[in-house]
Structure formats: structure tokens, C-alpha cells
Amino acid sequence: MxxxxxVELVVNGERRAADAEPRTLLSDFLREGLGLTGTHVxxxxxxxxxxxxxxxxxxxxxCLMLAVxxxxxxxxxxxxxxxADDMHPLQEAFWExxxxxxxxxxxxxLMTAVELLESTPGAGMDExxxxxxxxxxxxxxxxxxxxxxxxxxxxxxxxxx
Amino acid sequence: xxxxxxDYHCPETLDEALALLAEHGEAAKVLAGGQSLVPMLNLxxxxxxxxxxxxxxxxxxxxxxxxxxxxxxxxxxxxxVLESPxxxxxxxxxxxxxxxxxxxxxxNRGTLCGNLCHNDPASEMPAVALASDxxxxxxxxxGARTVGAEEFFTGTLSTAAGADELLVEVRVPQxxxxxxxxFHEVSPRKGDFAYVAVGAVxxxxxxxxxxxxxxxxxxxxxxxxxxxxxxxxxxxxxxxGAFRQAAAAAADSIDPGEDFHADADYRRDLVxxxxxxxxxxxxxxxx
Numbered sequence: 234m235x236x237x238x239x240v241e242l243v244v245n246g247e248r249r250a251a252d253a254e255p256r257t258l259l260s261d262f263l264r265e266g267l268g269l270t271g272t273h274v275x276x277x278x279x280x281x282x283x284x285x286x287x288x289x290x291x292x293x294x295x296c297l298m299l300a301v302x303x304x305x306x307x308x309x310x311x312x313x314x315x316x317a318d319d320m321h322p323l324q325e326a327f328w329e330x331x332x333x334x335x336x337x338x339x340x341x342x343l344m345t346a347v348e349l350l351e352s353t354p355g356a357g358m359d360e361x362x363x364x365x366x367x368x369x370x371x372x373x374x375x376x377x378x379x380x381x382x383x384x385x386x387x388x389x390x391x392x393x394x
Numbered sequence: 395x396x397x398x399x400x401d402y403h404c405p406e407t408l409d410e411a412l413a414l415l416a417e418h419g420e421a422a423k424v425l426a427g428g429q430s431l432v433p434m435l436n437l438x439x440x441x442x443x444x445x446x447x448x449x450x451x452x453x454x455x456x457x458x459x460x461x462x463x464x465x466x467x468x469x470x471x472x473x474x475v476l477e478s479p480x481x482x483x484x485x486x487x488x489x490x491x492x493x494x495x496x497x498x499x500x501x502n503r504g505t506l507c508g509n510l511c512h513n514d515p516a517s518e519m520p521a522v523a524l525a526s527d528x529x530x531x532x533x534x535x536x537g538a539r540t541v542g543a544e545e546f547f548t549g550t551l552s553t554a555a556g557a558d559e560l561l562v563e564v565r566v567p568q569x570x571x572x573x574x575x576x577f578h579e580v581s582p583r584k585g586d587f588a589y590v591a592v593g594a595v596x597x598x599x600x601x602x603x604x605x606x607x608x609x610x611x612x613x614x615x616x617x618x619x620x621x622x623x624x625x626x627x628x629x630x631x632x633x634x635g636a637f638r639q640a641a642a643a644a645a646d647s648i649d650p651g652e653d654f655h656a657d658a659d660y661r662r663d664l665v666x667x668x669x670x671x672x673x674x675x676x677x678x679x680x681x
Contacts, residue, residue, distance in 0.1 A: 235399045235400065235401055235402075254399070255399075255400060255401070255402030255445065256396065256397040256398065256399055256400060256402075256435075258396065258397070258432075258436070261396070277395050277396075277436050278395075278433035278436050278437055279429060279432070279433050279500065282497075282499065285499055291473075291499075291502040292498055292499040292502055293499050293502055293503050294429075294499050294500065294503070296432075296436065297428055297429055297432040297433065297436075297500075297503065298428060298432070298503065299402075299425075299428070299432070299447075301402060301404070301447075302425075302428075302447065302449060345498070345499065348498070363498075363584075364498055366497055366583060366584055366585055367497030367498050367499050367500070367585065
């Protein structure tokens, strides 16, 4: 049973299916099986957070989950957040507040922040810092990321989202 | 890095899972939250022939108080335990320690029982289990048995669970009324593995300390109970002097290893400081 099997799941609202070996990580399945390369792969042992996606509404390290375990799940990746023409308030805020430089950690940061702001709409500084403590950024020094998440939190509350 | 190939089974019932464990034994690994096992697979530190994924087993995600015990099932995620009012009520020590356990995305998947079975020496929960006289409810195809925390943790990344056994539930006796608890830790970043962590519980009876438990993580090959420090505190009047004396005894009781991050002297120093702080906080929370 090391042979590939078909994994069916919903990704960003769309029903998708592709074959995966049992050992295929969800991160590799999203990138190579489904062509969704927005999810970044960093350390591959759960430390850096670059590969963070939402599975059934909760943030997970997609490098620490097997694709076969996501069978029947609802997955949200950075591609589902918004595009150049319809950016999510978090994406706008990261842009405006310089919440990224090289951009490698950004997909994971954004998905971590989405979970926070959807579950805790009025999240304050401490909650933002606590949430993004799971993700490494080697460029920004984090301050601008915290400011970006805070700005997005205010905007989303203002819009009543 | 990617996991090596393995056969994958995803049983739908406990009996099916136990039968698979009986069949494959040492060649198999149980996959629960996967937050310790999958990194080890990715790093190729383990090469199981068979993975038995228990995530679809029903009725094992409970966190509840029953018969004076806090009972936590094999599939209770860290996040559910952390947020559970039952934990705050029955085990103030576990509640005090939980904020130090990893980060959000890891807590969403990782399980308490999996964490106990992994038994990383720097992990908080084996120490909490040891301090609390927790009992491990093990099941195999041939029966069930209960193993106390004292016997369960046998060394770095190893436990008394047999190759055919599954930890289906951990039971933690409800803390005595009035007991105070505290947990302190030093790690490179909050949520990372501890350099050293210390948990303490203490009761006050007739103005004297009694029944203290002091446990450390990150100081050896598993959770460590500082019995000499507990003895030093028994019957002593709570206060800075008694806490310092107990903290010194705790520091003397360990023989910590050294690594890139922290040498043995630093770890001893941390045990001394964190024990003193934990005892002061625990005593202040007695009621």
C-alpha cells in the first residue's frame, strides 16, 4: 500500500483530486499535485511556518500532514485569499506596511493571520505577536508584519467582515 | 527532505487499529497528530514499514472530568486541552504549563497523548504527568493495562508502552482543593523546546508547606522529579528562605546534559531560578 491513491478534497472552494503516495506531504501535494505553488516549503520539519495552510478552518503545517490525511477536507491556501485585483485586507496591509521583503515567509504569515483575524476579529498586539510567533521571517524583524496585521484587523472590523 | 516509503493504514475502529498493531508490532508507528512523528519521518530519523493513522477512530477526542479524574483521549488536540475549562478546574498545573506548549498550528494537530508517547526530554507535558501521578491507559488486542507516569517514562524518546499497545487515554487525578500550581520555562523563543522548564505544586497546611511536587524538563533523559527539593520544603514555613533552599536542592538533584544552546552549569542555574519562582507563585496561589 505504498502505491499512490487518489486524494479528493476541496481547495479554495473547488473540488480537486489527484494521486498521492501515502508518504506525500500535503505541502508537496498542493504544489506538485495541484500546481498551487503559492504555499512555500521551507524547513520541512515544522519549525519555519512557511507552508502554513488552513485545513477545515484551522492553521496547520502542511509539511507535517500527509496528503492522504486531507482526504475529504476543506483546504485554504494563499491562492484563495485574493489576487492582484481583489486583494484581501491582509494582503493590502502587508503591501502598505512593508510586511514583506523577500516574500518567502509571506504565504504562511498571511494564512496564520487569517486564522487569527477570523477567529479573533479585534485581535490586539499581544495576540498578533503570539499568533505569528509560529512563523519565521528573516527579513523584516517582524515589526512591520505586526503593524500590517493590526492595520488589517482594524480595516476588517471597520468593514464589518 | 521527504518521508521514506511506508504502508499506510487508516482504521475506522479501535479494534481494527489494535489488530494492525498486533500484526505489525515494532515495524509500525502510530500516527496521531503527527507533529513529532512527521518531522522524524521527514528527517529520516525513523523508518517505519507501516503507519497506522488513528485520526479517524471515533470517541477518542474527549477532555472531561469523571470520577475525580481528568480524562483526556488519544485524539484530544493540544488546542482543545489548552482551551478546556475541565483542565483549568482539575489540573491547575497542566493549565499553567500549556501556554508553553508549542505554537498555534502545531497545537491544532498535535495531541497530548502523542506528546506523552514521544517523550521528548524537553517537553512540558511528561513533567506535568509525572508531577500529577497521571495514569496511562494502554490497550492492545490482548487486553488493557494501566501504567503510572513514574514507570511510563523510561528515557529519551522511550516509554513503557509495548509495540502492540496504544495509549487510548491519560487520567490525571483532580488536584487537591487549595493546592497552588505554577510553571516556568526558558526557551529560545516562546513555544520552542525548553532549555529548562520547572513545574511546582504545593499546599499550605497550618501555615506550613506540604505535599509539594517539583518537576523539571530539559535536564536529562526525561521528566525529572526533584524529590530532595520536595523533602526540603515539607513542613517549612512558606517564604523566600524555604524556596531558595528547595531550589538549591533541585539544582543539586540534576545531572543535565549539554548542547549547542545551553551547558550544564547554565541549566543548573535555570533550575535554581525557575524552581524558586515556581514555588513562590504556587504558594501565592494556594487558597
